[in-house]
Amino acid sequence: MKNEQDQLDRLLRSAAEARRNAPAHDDSTVPWTLEQRVLASLRRVAPSAEPGWLLPVIRGAFASASLIVMASAALYFAHPMGQQADSAAQIPANEMAFADIPVSQMFVSTP
């Protein structure tokens, strides 16, 4: 066990020494390609250039339009005038029927 630990220690010491002797990298400047790649990825995730006030206005307009549609529907079904207007729309057909009656009766009654 002690021998195994000693072997591992010697191996790690030698690897650490190799690391210390390795040529140093020059990281003083960011490579241009890396800089551009990072900036491009940030531009992709950044919010779009639309004016900030546009989105709330669009949302407000959509909400108002929905409200108007719902209110109109509610008024139509709730108010009796609406249904009366519908029935009034069918009167012309009845009127024609009524108008036909006297005419037909007139023809029937004439000898």
Add this chain to the structure above:
Amino acid sequence: MTEDELNVAECLDRVRKGDESSVRALMQHLHPLVMKIVRSHRPRRMEEEDLAQMIYTKVFTRLEQYEGKVPFTHWVSRVAVNTCLSAIKAEASRPEWRFADLGEEEQVVVENLAATTDDLDAAHQAGSSELVTKLMETLSPEDRLVLQALHLEGRSVAEIQEMTGWSGALVKVRAFRARHKLRKALKKLLAERSP
């Protein structure tokens, strides 16, 4: 460039407002630190620049998570370390090395370890470095990180705590277990070599 030379707080404010020149200045400030971590904890099949880009993008898109309780460089090194660990995990490669799979220099190192009790000489440093890299690939990313920082980079437990955010006890326990696994892997190689 130290934190004093670059006013990090002011720079961060400008970065949050989308100022690209401040992003460049901050990258320049962080580059030596980020590249040091990337070189130490990079998965074998990933390019350094790809990993560095992932780290910088994470740092700049998650700036709102930085609360200023620790120095900015500590926070960045934690982000960098976690990104490297995730990349190593994603690679999902834990090869099991056999003596016959080793290169000639690595085999000589194993023979030397078995034959003598002296320290390995300078001629075997490259082989021992490659052998350690291969043996560490058999460990989990966290174990690898601890052993690399402790034994190859010569960092203290406190420095590893700063870098990873782990507790001192966790660092020590991980190092102990990782050393045990590494010893076992080396023992296997020593047993496999021809007598």
